[in-house]
Amino acid sequence: MSKTDAPHRFVTAAEMQVDTLPWGPHEWLCRPGLTDASDLQLVRVRMPAGTGHAFHRHPELEEIIYVVDGEAEQWVGETCRRLGPGDLAHIPRDEVHATYNGGSDTLVFLAILSPARSIGPALIDVSGEAPWTTLRVSTGDAP
Amino acid sequence: MSKTDAPHRFVTAAEMQVDTLPWGPHEWLCRPGLTDASDLQLVRVRMPAGTGHAFHRHPELEEIIYVVDGEAEQWVGETCRRLGPGDLAHIPRDEVHATYNGGSDTLVFLAILSPARSIGPALIDVSGEAPWTTLRVSTGDAP
Numbered sequence: 001m002s003k004t005d006a007p008h009r010f011v012t013a014a015e016m017q018v019d020t021l022p023w024g025p026h027e028w029l030c031r032p033g034l035t036d037a038s039d040l041q042l043v044r045v046r047m048p049a050g051t052g053h054a055f056h057r058h059p060e061l062e063e064i065i066y067v068v069d070g071e072a073e074q075w076v077g078e079t080c081r082r083l084g085p086g087d088l089a090h091i092p093r094d095e096v097h098a099t100y101n102g103g104s105d106t107l108v109f110l111a112i113l114s115p116a117r118s119i120g121p122a123l124i125d126v127s128g129e130a131p132w133t134t135l136r137v138s139t140g141d142a143p
Numbered sequence: 144m145s146k147t148d149a150p151h152r153f154v155t156a157a158e159m160q161v162d163t164l165p166w167g168p169h170e171w172l173c174r175p176g177l178t179d180a181s182d183l184q185l186v187r188v189r190m191p192a193g194t195g196h197a198f199h200r201h202p203e204l205e206e207i208i209y210v211v212d213g214e215a216e217q218w219v220g221e222t223c224r225r226l227g228p229g230d231l232a233h234i235p236r237d238e239v240h241a242t243y244n245g246g247s248d249t250l251v252f253l254a255i256l257s258p259a260r261s262i263g264p265a266l267i268d269v270s271g272e273a274p275w276t277t278l279r280v281s282t283g284d285a286p
Contacts, residue, residue: 008233010230087154090178093182
């Protein structure tokens with residue numbers, strides 16, 4: 001383990017920092033304190049079947065979701081697409097979005113955010129507000 | 144094909160833009176003109192065995208290299224590491240770096256750059272300058 005050697009130029013399973021969240025482990029591979037990140041953050045999420053990260057927005061961050069393995073039910077605004085390995089979603093700064101595991105296997109995806117720091121809150125949960133509360137049910141995407 | 148519908152929020156094999164370069168096809172999944180990219184670019188490179196992208200720097204761009212498949216001989220400055228699937232390199236703005244296919248199979252990796260545009264040249268090739276000219280031979284990393 002070389003966590004004490006940060007900032008790293010190379011990050012493998014030995015150096016990554018893992019956060020445990022309700023929608024699966026978050027394996028941080030690039031963020032301040034781990035690398036010399038200024039403009040880029042990258043976290044690999046391993047989302048179990050039946051879970052998801054409900055509708056939210058990042059007021060100061062642009063984001064990419066890149067699917068590594070499994071199937072994502074990916075929302076950007078009020079539009080939903082099923083994404084597979086190698087597919088990408090682009091989420092402009094402050095746009096509402098959500099990611100659910102759309103299959104029966106673990107969904108693995110990269111969330112890439114820019115810049116590497118926020119001055120205000122990094123994330124605002126809007127999952128309890130209209131139209132996001134009922135969107136998945138009304139479109140038939142909810143299981 | 145929906146290339147005329149850009150900017151896209153979702154990019155799959157049907158929407159991506161492919162550039163052909165000497166070190167393999169570059170599959171652009173996020174860049175201005177394809178998405179509403181402001182801070183993020185993402186390109187997937189399929190690098191054949193025996194090829195590489197020699198030492199260069201991006202004066203205005205921070206970069207992440209994320210290995211999807213195969214083995215990379217990845218340089219950041221004068222340091223080399225062999226990276227496999229799931230491993231990452233972080234390259235601060237203007238730092239010299241290079242990526243070679245370090246195995247016998249096609250190397251597939253993501254290059255993620257920020258911001259999405261440069262005012263000056265996006266890339267400066269330094270592969271003909273010392274110490275980069277002889278570095279791989281002197282360290283024994285050249286095939």
